[in-house]
Amino acid sequence: MNAFELALPDTLAGAVSLLDPEDPTIRVMSGGTALMLMMKTDVFHPTQLISLRRIEPGYSQMGLLPDGSFRIGAMSTLSDMEHDDALAGFAPVIRQTMKLLSNVRVRNVATVGGALAHGDPHMDLPPVLVALDAQVVTISPEGERTIPVAELHAGYYETILSGNELIKEVIIPPQHARRASYLKCTTRAVKDWPALGVALTTDLDGDTARDTRLVIGAVGEKPIRVAEAEAVIDGQILSDKTIAEAADAAAESVETIEDELGSAAYKTQLVRVYVKRALQQVANQNA
Amino acid sequence: MKDVMTQTIDFTLNGKAVSAEIQGHWTLVDLLQQGFDLYGARQSCGQGLCGCCTVVLNGKPVSGCLFLAALADGATIETIENNEETLDPVQEAFIEAGAFQCGFCTPGFVLMTRQLIAEIPEPSEEEIRLYLTGNLCRCGTYPQIIEAVQKAAARMRAA
Numbered sequence: 001m002n003a004f005e006l007a008l009p010d011t012l013a014g015a016v017s018l019l020d021p022e023d024p025t026i027r028v029m030s031g032g033t034a035l036m037l038m039m040k041t042d043v044f045h046p047t048q049l050i051s052l053r054r055i056e057p058g059y060s061q062m063g064l065l066p067d068g069s070f071r072i073g074a075m076s077t078l079s080d081m082e083h084d085d086a087l088a089g090f091a092p093v094i095r096q097t098m099k100l101l102s103n104v105r106v107r108n109v110a111t112v113g114g115a116l117a118h119g120d121p122h123m124d125l126p127p128v129l130v131a132l133d134a135q136v137v138t139i140s141p142e143g144e145r146t147i148p149v150a151e152l153h154a155g156y157y158e159t160i161l162s163g164n165e166l167i168k169e170v171i172i173p174p175q176h177a178r179r180a181s182y183l184k185c186t187t188r189a190v191k192d193w194p195a196l197g198v199a200l201t202t203d204l205d206g207d208t209a210r211d212t213r214l215v216i217g218a219v220g221e222k223p224i225r226v227a228e229a230e231a232v233i234d235g236q237i238l239s240d241k242t243i244a245e246a247a248d249a250a251a252e253s254v255e256t257i258e259d260e261l262g263s264a265a266y267k268t269q270l271v272r273v274y275v276k277r278a279l280q281q282v283a284n285q286n287a
Numbered sequence: 288m289k290d291v292m293t294q295t296i297d298f299t300l301n302g303k304a305v306s307a308e309i310q311g312h313w314t315l316v317d318l319l320q321q322g323f324d325l326y327g328a329r330q331s332c333g334q335g336l337c338g339c340c341t342v343v344l345n346g347k348p349v350s351g352c353l354f355l356a357a358l359a360d361g362a363t364i365e366t367i368e369n370n371e372e373t374l375d376p377v378q379e380a381f382i383e384a385g386a387f388q389c390g391f392c393t394p395g396f397v398l399m400t401r402q403l404i405a406e407i408p409e410p411s412e413e414e415i416r417l418y419l420t421g422n423l424c425r426c427g428t429y430p431q432i433i434e435a436v437q438k439a440a441a442r443m444r445a446a
Binding site for chain 1: 311312314333334335336338341347349350353354357358399
């Protein structure tokens, strides 16, 4: 690693004021697990790191809001999210996702804000939050704005955030009786980066699916929402036939990219198999 | 490294208040080895995957190779050297089960096992395997490690 200056601001607003949108070598560090890897492998050479570890504790807390949505401070660690019983009751899929996400030590340090801002398409949490229709609230010198997580990622390791804009919290809307599933395929060990992730939420009104959100991670430059497959599912009973048609529609419409975890053709086949499994899982969940 | 920036941090190390002069790019592993001659946490993969560098920071295990020493200012750190005079039930169980061969990974496995049993007092084999996915034993003593964890957990429940 190169030499850099380390700043430890006490407030999120203070952290924002230290950023320079013209200078990408000044960067915010949240948990730092991903950034440290980039620094140790000489991919990233910061001149200044701005650690968020000392900012207001409210940004590492979470809880239900009066309107029924759930707020997660951006500095909440993945372990905080895994162990929060209120969040587990609100969206059980998050705790299920955490159990297989990297390992305990990384989850103890990595934060939800960092996982979203980093823009690595192999992360498990972004597709899950897109499927849950979550939003992020950001802060910059221009003020605050709300961005759907579905619109946050612009490409490979790229977000639409400006250079001096930070995520302050994640808001998940009420899920009511929506069912959710996250399945992933790892090709070496369970804690490995996924070759594919499938996040799915849907309303089953009687047996009829509505407002389905199907999101595929780790096969492209960013999480991919699959409208073509959602259209096959919505308004239908989740029969074996519908599920098979939706899996085929997903495999045909999602453009997969080869990476070290699998070829494009392999990932297309994974999409077909895992979309089917995710749909079978929500169809068999107890309401 | 063009210029070396140093700073002083204060923290609690294995129950004692200490301070150290560190370089800005040091990780917790650098801090423990170069500042305190403690080699129980050692870098192996350098990516947070193998668990050999496990350090308990403010009560939670972290990968020492991925954590900047400068951020430990004011923190409480425990390492495998925490109880040098005696063995705890986890260490005893690892010895009895023969849960290591070369021993390079053992400090990390012991620290993670303490945390595992604190969180899950009666872990199933599957829970043990899942909790310890981020710890690698290249000698392949996993069956003995699982036996050791179950033995230690049973003893700690009985105590």
